[in-house]
Amino acid sequence: MKEDPSKEAVRRLQALILRETGAPLNPSTNAEMASIVQSACGAVGEQIREAEPERSFVQREVTILLADLRGFTAITATLPAGAVIPLLNRCLxxxxxxxxxxxGVIDKFMGDSIMVLFGVPDKRPDDVQRALACAVExxxxxVEINNQDHQEGMPELSMGIGINTGNVTAGKIGSDFYSEYTVIGNxxxxxxxIEAFSLRGQILISEPTFDRCRDFITVSEAMEVFVKGKAQSVRLRELYAIPSLNLEVPRMRKETRHSRRLEVRLPCSFRLIQNKVVMPKIYSATIRDIGYFGVLMETDQLLKAYDDIKLEFDLPLVDFKASDIYGKVVELEHDKSGHLAGIEFTSISHETNMKLQLYVQLLVMASE
Structure with a gap:
């Protein structure tokens, strides 16, 4: 049987008074305090029951936005403890x-992620449009946050966003002691x-979201992906702009798609990542070209589109070993030498990023 929460509150108050005064309360004062706490808990419980006599749930179409800071855990490993929380709080x-x-309604913060709902508890005809405008902004x-952090010597942050529209169950979940309004469902x-497929600075939307606003936005061609829990492939599109609102994704995504690549032959190794776990098996490969945001890799291992990997390779001109680069397979080719995989970086530490940029710059100067 669950203990009355008022008793736990009394014990905590007793401990607090003892710590601050150095002396316990006498029995009669303890009894009076217990009565006050029990009355207060009873009043709060009654207010909750009056406000919501039944646990009601509704089925409703909702647009869900999920945003996650890419590589934040790796970045924080290089920062002093006192800098991590202010950095995260400033961003979120x-x-x-x-x-x-x-x-929008913030459903929850999950570490360095944020889940936002459009359509509950109040439904509006422009829920999808507002969700998309919110994502671009x-x-x-x-970009603004990174410009400010750069002046203070902080590492650059990037965010991936996934948006989906569909029917969910919405309502309060929990007990009288603690509950929260949330949504559940497939x-x-x-x-x-979808969010897990998004790259740095990218916004990916589902086909149902696109169907509800196809004349409102500019997007990429559809891409077919397979996700856990779905027997059929899922169609996704990258959001580029909202012309009527004069909103466009930051230049970083454009630079990523069109950034200069330089031919190299760098030995490298990689490991596959499954369910966010780095697998122990190491595969050998050769980097055929490299840029600020990714590499083209030649390997005997047959990779699949959107596989996640962890890369490791030496940057000889700057005498540095890059061992903390994470990437996603975004393109696959085949030639007479073997399998070619275009890798876009999804997470890279501040130090490695600086060394990589210096290495690419030296290659550029050597080629001119």
Whole structure:
């Protein structure tokens, strides 16, 4: 049987008074305090029951936005403990402002991720449009945040965003002691899978989301991916712009897609990542070209589109071993030498990123 929460509150108050005064309360004062706490708990419980006599749930179409800071765990490993929380709070605080302006509802913060709902508890005809505008402004805000952090010597942050629209179950989950309004269902899980496919600075949307606003946005061609829990492939599109609102994704995504690549032959090794776990088996490969945001890799191992990998290779001109680069397979080719995989970096530490940029710059100067 669950213990009355008022008793735990009394014990905590007793411990607090003892710690601050150095003396325990006498029995009669203890009894009076217990009565006050029990009355207060009873009043709060009654207010909750009056406000919501039944646990009601509704089925509703909702647009779900899930955003995640890419490589934040690796970045924080290089920072002093006192800098991590202010950095995260500054970023998520800015996201909170944007969500509020677009009338979204923050469902929860999950470490360095944020889940936002459009369509609950109040449904509006422009829920999808507001969700998409919110996503673009979030990515634009990341540029502002990075400009400020760069002046303070902080590492660059990047965010991946996934958006999906579908029917969910919405309502309060929990007990009288603690509850929260949230949504559950397959569409929530699918949003999480879509977000996992998104790259740095990228916004990916599902086909149902696209169907509800195809004349409102500019997007890429559809890409077919397979996600856990779905027997059939899922169609995704990358959001580029919202012309009517004069909103466009930051230049970083454009630079990533069109950045200069330089031919090299660098031995490298990689490991596959499955369910966010780095597998122990090491594969050998050769980097055929390299840029600020990715590499073209030749390998005997047959990779699949959107496989996640962890890379390791030496940068000879700068005498540095890059051992903390994570990437995603975004393109596959085949030639007479073997399998070629285009890798876009999804996470890279500040130090490695600086060394990589210096290495590429030296290659550029040597080629001119």
């Amino acid at each position: 605080g800015r996201m909170n402002e944007i969500v509020s302006r677009h009338q 979030m990515q634009l805000a990341m 569409e929530v899980n699918l949003t999480s899978r």
